[in-house]
Amino acid sequence: MSDAAAGSVTPGRRARQPLAVRLGLSPRFHAFCARVPGLKHMARAEGAALFDIVQGFVQSQALLALVELRVLHRLAEGPAALAALAGPAGVPVERMAILCKAGAGLGLMAERRGMWRLTVRGAAFLAVPGLEAMVRHHPVLYRDLADPVAFFRGETQPELAGFWPYVFGAGGAADPELAARYSALMADSQGLVAADTLAAVDFRGIRHLMDVGGGTGAFLAAVGAAHPGLEMTLFDLPAVVPGAEARFTAAGMGGRVRIVPGSFRDDALPVGADAISLVRVLYDHADSTVAGLLRAVWAALPDGGRILISEPMAGGTRPDPATDVYFSIYTLAMQTGRTRSGAEIQRMLEEAGFSDCQIRPGFRPFVTSVVTAVKSVNDSAQKSV
Ligand SMILES: CC(C)=CCC/C(C)=C/CC/C(C)=C/C=C/C(C)=C/C=C/C=C(C)/C=C/C=C(C)/C=C/C=C(C)/C=C/CC(C)(C)O
Numbered sequence: 001m002s003d004a005a006a007g008s009v010t011p012g013r014r015a016r017q018p019l020a021v022r023l024g025l026s027p028r029f030h031a032f033c034a035r036v037p038g039l040k041h042m043a044r045a046e047g048a049a050l051f052d053i054v055q056g057f058v059q060s061q062a063l064l065a066l067v068e069l070r071v072l073h074r075l076a077e078g079p080a081a082l083a084a085l086a087g088p089a090g091v092p093v094e095r096m097a098i099l100c101k102a103g104a105g106l107g108l109m110a111e112r113r114g115m116w117r118l119t120v121r122g123a124a125f126l127a128v129p130g131l132e133a134m135v136r137h138h139p140v141l142y143r144d145l146a147d148p149v150a151f152f153r154g155e156t157q158p159e160l161a162g163f164w165p166y167v168f169g170a171g172g173a174a175d176p177e178l179a180a181r182y183s184a185l186m187a188d189s190q191g192l193v194a195a196d197t198l199a200a201v202d203f204r205g206i207r208h209l210m211d212v213g214g215g216t217g218a219f220l221a222a223v224g225a226a227h228p229g230l231e232m233t234l235f236d237l238p239a240v241v242p243g244a245e246a247r248f249t250a251a252g253m254g255g256r257v258r259i260v261p262g263s264f265r266d267d268a269l270p271v272g273a274d275a276i277s278l279v280r281v282l283y284d285h286a287d288s289t290v291a292g293l294l295r296a297v298w299a300a301l302p303d304g305g306r307i308l309i310s311e312p313m314a315g316g317t318r319p320d321p322a323t324d325v326y327f328s329i330y331t332l333a334m335q336t337g338r339t340r341s342g343a344e345i346q347r348m349l350e351e352a353g354f355s356d357c358q359i360r361p362g363f364r365p366f367v368t369s370v371v372t373a374v375k376s377v378n379d380s381a382q383k384s385v
């Protein structure tokens, strides 16, 4: 293929590109790099990075098959021969051999002397709370993305929104069975979010924390365990909070937590807390809902009170390979919210009257990042002068 034909870029237009991009557009330059020591590794690394993007869906589906066929679970019990994996899964041995090799290519399992074993990565996959459940719900997302052109044009009716009915408001979450299903998925996947939030924020000096949209209390239970003197309030929809009582009782925190059912769309937030957290709540909702919620949090806090927002955040001016792809597209499919950057959240916090905003990029941005701010009545008064 000629250089001009590659990527259908006309030579005149190409001249306006930076030199590095012009070289990237040239298959001849690729071939040159592949021959030259010192440049060879660059050609290989860029090719491998592109191939990873190209094969992402196939990798995910191989993982899903390993999970649904319980291959990784079986290996967690001990090494197994191929036939012992194929039989219970109802997969012909020769096809299971291909799936197992794919699992090995992904680093999840390995074969030694005819026996398959779990690798550290395969073991970690099974151990990360909620990860398996997240992977198992991905077919909904993939169906929504089956025609990505129509999806991005806004011509499809994504299914994902129906999977998470609460985002449409209290009415959408009236079914306790459905609420229990999504709350369990959220609570399972809360472990790493709570750990990374606790690592990012200093909770000392906080007397009473209210977690708004706190689900069945997994985040408060983790914070409460780390800070035994803390008083806590959980606020979530009436269909959701009944799941919380048993958790707090089992954790011996029953006496320290007040559970308040309500909707932040329709009800005032309870007062009394000197800090309010919103964990994986904002990205479910449109800007207008978030603006109202932040104003409600401001109204519920005393002077000097703190707000803490923890959720996966987009990279803003430096798009992030995980959050700007997975979470931004996921929340687009949900149709109701969007994945915001720390800077966007800061702007919304300031518009709601908060000051002293601090953005704390997450240790694992695909798990969470944190933004904190303070309600300072003097600052707000100054601003409105
Ligand atoms: C010393 C010797 C001999 C060996 C050492 C070997 C060793 C021990 C190595 C280290 C092993 C180790 C510590 C591994 C740890 C791995 C961890 C912690 C991995 C964590 C991975 C987490 C992932 C992949 C998280 C993914 C999260 C996802 C996909 C979340 C999705 C959330 C969604 C869709 C939320 C939706 C909510 C809504 C609807 C938007 O509101």
Ligand SMILES: C[S@@+](CC[C@H](N)C(=O)[O-])C[C@H]1O[C@@H](n2cnc3c(N)ncnc32)[C@H](O)[C@@H]1O
Pocket: 166, 167, 169, 170, 173, 186, 187, 189, 190, 193, 212, 213, 214, 215, 216, 218, 219, 235, 236, 237, 240, 262, 263, 264, 265, 266, 278, 279, 280, 281, 284
């Ligand atoms: C993505 S989940 C996060 C749950 C929990 N904070 C966590 O990180 O695991 C969003 C939570 O917001 C709650 N929520 C949604 N709309 C709400 C509303 N109008 N009022 C109160 N809570 C609401 C949902 O019920 C759900 O528990």
